[in-house]
Structure formats: structure tokens, C-alpha cells
Amino acid sequence: MNFNEYPIDSLMYITNRPEIVFTHGKGSWIYDNNGKRYLDFIQGWAVNSLGHCNDGMIEALNSQAKLLINPSPAFYNEQMAKLAGLLTQHSCFDKVFFANSGAEANEGAIKLARKWGRKFKDGAFEIITFDHSFHGRTLATMSASGKPGWDTIYAPQVPGFPKAELNDIASVERLINAKTVAVMLEPIQGEGGVIPATREFMQQLRELTKQHNILLIVDEVQSGCGRAGTLFAYQLSGIEPDIMTLGKGIGGGVPLAALLSKAEIAVFEAGDQGGTYNGNPLMTAVGYSVISQLTAPGFLEGVRSRGEYLRTKLLELSEERGFKGERGEGLLRALLLGKDIGNQIVEKAREMQPDGVLLNAARPNLLRFMPALNVTTEEIDQMLAMLRSVLDSL
Ligand SMILES: *Cc1c(COP(=O)(O)O)cnc(C)c1O
Numbered sequence: 001m002n003f004n005e006y007p008i009d010s011l012m013y014i015t016n017r018p019e020i021v022f023t024h025g026k027g028s029w030i031y032d033n034n035g036k037r038y039l040d041f042i043q044g045w046a047v048n049s050l051g052h053c054n055d056g057m058i059e060a061l062n063s064q065a066k067l068l069i070n071p072s073p074a075f076y077n078e079q080m081a082k083l084a085g086l087l088t089q090h091s092c093f094d095k096v097f098f099a100n101s102g103a104e105a106n107e108g109a110i111k112l113a114r115k116w117g118r119k120f121k122d123g124a125f126e127i128i129t130f131d132h133s134f135h136g137r138t139l140a141t142m143s144a145s146g147k148p149g150w151d152t153i154y155a156p157q158v159p160g161f162p163k164a165e166l167n168d169i170a171s172v173e174r175l176i177n178a179k180t181v182a183v184m185l186e187p188i189q190g191e192g193g194v195i196p197a198t199r200e201f202m203q204q205l206r207e208l209t210k211q212h213n214i215l216l217i218v219d220e221v222q223s224g225c226g227r228a229g230t231l232f233a234y235q236l237s238g239i240e241p242d243i244m245t246l247g248k249g250i251g252g253g254v255p256l257a258a259l260l261s262k263a264e265i266a267v268f269e270a271g272d273q274g275g276t277y278n279g280n281p282l283m284t285a286v287g288y289s290v291i292s293q294l295t296a297p298g299f300l301e302g303v304r305s306r307g308e309y310l311r312t313k314l315l316e317l318s319e320e321r322g323f324k325g326e327r328g329e330g331l332l333r334a335l336l337l338g339k340d341i342g343n344q345i346v347e348k349a350r351e352m353q354p355d356g357v358l359l360n361a362a363r364p365n366l367l368r369f370m371p372a373l374n375v376t377t378e379e380i381d382q383m384l385a386m387l388r389s390v391l392d393s394l
Pocket residue numbers: 100101102103104106134135136137186190191219220221222223247248
């Protein structure tokens with residue numbers, strides 16, 4: 001169908017979108033209304049961990065849709081229990097609460113920390129977060145985020161989120177007082193431009209928070225579920241946080257998120273937390289398929305080796321074109337361009353003929369790569385060849 005035949009005007013404006021309509025996808029490829037195909041290195045914003053329309057996910061969706069879609073979160077269902085069991089088996093956490101989006105999981109983490117503070121720390125409620133962090137688009141998670149400008153768009157903010165600097169332990173220490181209940185961070189800042197917290201910083205944070213009896217919360221909505229080459233990014237630094245949130249990759253594209261905690265932190269009482277769709281079997285069945293595939297023997301090794309391959313190739317490209325190198329973990333990486341040409345590259349790459357490539361400039365001076373975790377090295381080579389031809393045309 002022609003772009004103009006779609007009732008696009010009925011959609012509320014939220015951002016500028018290109019004049020194409022996506023219709024279907026498979027693996028690393030997505031197709032638009034003109035039948036043009038694109039090599040997808042965005043994957044729904046690091047969401048489609050297994051690429052478009054993964055067979056295992058389709059099978060889980062189809063078979064669960066015929067069995068039970070939603071008995072209400074006031075009852076147990078088989079799929080929520082199975083997925084929770086899988087997550088506690090593969091992490092340092094004991095308890096799981098399912099949510100529908102990363103922001104909602106983070107809201108849950110904030111509530112859980114505040115509840116714990118009320119119970120055990122004399123009403124302490126402040127959560128130290130970081131400049132350039134991103135935790136979601138609800139009022140509280142926007143307040144927790146360190147995105148420039150977000151303190152004023154929907155002012156007044158939710159209070160209680162003082163900001164420190166990533167990888168600067170003194171900046172965290174300075175903010176700790178009697179009202180502090182937790183420190184919350186992304187082990188790898190995703191929207192901020194793929195900036196990893198160093199292993200040393202994560203260890204210092206764990207020590208500091210233990211020393212002050214405050215909680216350490218990791219927002220692994222983007223860095224978790226295999227993206228960093230380990231099932232969870234906190235595992236890269238050999239520490240155990242108290243609370244973790246998951247989103248994006250856990251559902252492989254469907255709306256699913258999770259809040260996990262150590263047993264002694266799980267202090268919600270009856271009625272404190274909930275939500276109509278939370279833990280519904282349709283989505284948790286898909287999550288079970290995704291996490292089972294990510295934890296199958298050899299899968300994460302494959303992510304690490306393809307991440308290393310992408311890293312090497314990006315460094316080569318950087319050297320060749322006089323860029324500023326690359327950074328990231330696993331298959332969440334950024335190419336540092338050294339100048340503000342990111343958005344121009346993204347546009348040209350998408351408009352290429354006959355095939356396009358979907359890239360993202362998380363910041364104007366870098367490109368972020370978040371392909372499917374089962375992307376092939378051939379597809380990585382294809383993306384790089386297409387990127388080179390875009391760079392040639394600038
Ligand atoms: C995307 C993201 C969120 C928000 O997730 P939504 O599902 O869009 O609400 C929160 N934290 C991080 C680190 C993210 O990357």
C-alpha cells in the first residue's frame with residue numbers, strides 16, 4: 001500500500017518518523033510497505049533479542065493463546081511461575097515481579113526501595129541516580145533519569161533523585177545522607193551513548209552501599225538478557241546487586257518486564273504492588289521461550305564472539321576513517337564518530353537502495369549498534385559494507 005493511503009494523521013504526534021510503514025520481518029531483516037528490505041541493527045531498540053519473528057516465540061505465543069491469556073494477576077498461572085523460576089535459577093535473585101515495560105519495572109524498584117526504607121531505614125527514600133542515565137518515561141522514572149531537559153518538561157519532578165557522575169565514586173559518596181535508601185544505575189548507560197560503568201566502579205559502589213546499609217539497584221532493561229554477552233551485565237563485575245530490573249530483551253519484542261530482588265528485600269505487603277496485565281501467561285510464555293533460548297548451551301558464548309567480531313571490525317573502520325574508536329559490551333556497542341554526523345548517517349543508511357540498513361545515533365556524535373543477539377557474522381559484514389558506502393557518499 002502507498003504511504004498516503006494509511007490513516008497516519010489519526011496517530012498522535014510524538015516524534016518525527018520517516019514516511020514508510022513496516023509490515024513484516026524475519027531475523028535481522030525488516031520490510032516496509034514498498035517491499036523494500038532493511039538490515040536491522042536497531043531491532044526495536046535492543047528489544048528483539050532473537051531477531052524478528054523468532055520461531056520459538058511464535059510457537060509459545062500461538063500455543064499459549066489457545067490455552068489461557070489472562071486469568072488476572074490475583075491468581076497464579078503456570079507460565080509466570082515457570083519464567084520466575086528460570087530467572088532466579090540463572091541470577092543472584094530470589095523473587096520476581098513481572099511488569100509490562102521497563103519504566104513500570106523501574107517504578108516497582110523505586111517503590112520497593114522506598115518501602116524497604118520505610119520499614120528498615122527510618123523512612124529514607126532518596127535514590128541516587130546518574131547524569132545522562134535513562135530509566136523510562138513515567139513521571140518518577142523521568143525524574144530518576146539524568147537526561148538533559150527532562151527536569152523541566154513535565155515539572156514539577158518527583159523528588160528524591162539526586163544525581164551523581166558515572167564512574168566517579170566520590171560523587172556518589174558526597175550525596176549519601178540519612179535520607180538515602182539506594183543507588184540506582186544502568187551497568188551500561190544505553191540511551192546516554194553506550195557508556196559502561198567500569199568493573200572497578202561497580203565494585204566500589206557495592207562496597208559503599210554495603211557500608212552505608214543502602215540498596216544497590218541495577219537497571220538492566222537494556223544491558224540485561226544476553227545483550228552484554230553475559231545473561232546480565234552485573235555479572236561482568238563479579239558483584240551481586242540487591243534489586244534488578246529487566247525489560248526490552250526479556251520479551252524479545254512483546255511487552256514484558258521484570259523486577260527482581262533478594263529475598264530479604266522483597267518487602268511488599270498485600271496490596272502494595274500490582275497491575276492488571278502483570279505476569280499474564282501470554283507474555284510470560286514468550287519470555288520463557290526467550291530466556292530458554294538465551295541460556296541454551298553455547299548461545300551466550302556466541303554473543304560474546306560476535307560482539308568481539310563487531311568490536312574488531314568497528315575499530316578497523318574507525319582507524320580507516322579517522323574516527324575516535326568504539327566502546328560497549330557484547331552486542332551493545334557504539335562507534336565514536338568524533339563529529340556530529342550520526343543523524344545524517346542514519347538517514348542515508350535507511351534511504352539506501354536497493355536494501356537499506358537501520359542504525360541509531362544515540363548521540364549525534366556516535367552510532368549505536370544493537371542487532372539481534374543471533375545476528376550472523378555475514379550480516380555484520382553486510383552492515384559494515386553498507387555503512388562504508390554511506391560514509392563514502394557523505
Ligand atoms: C528502554 C529503557 C527503559 C524504559 O523501558 P520502557 O519499556 O520503554 O518503559 C528503562 N531503562 C533503560 C536502561 C532503558 O534502556
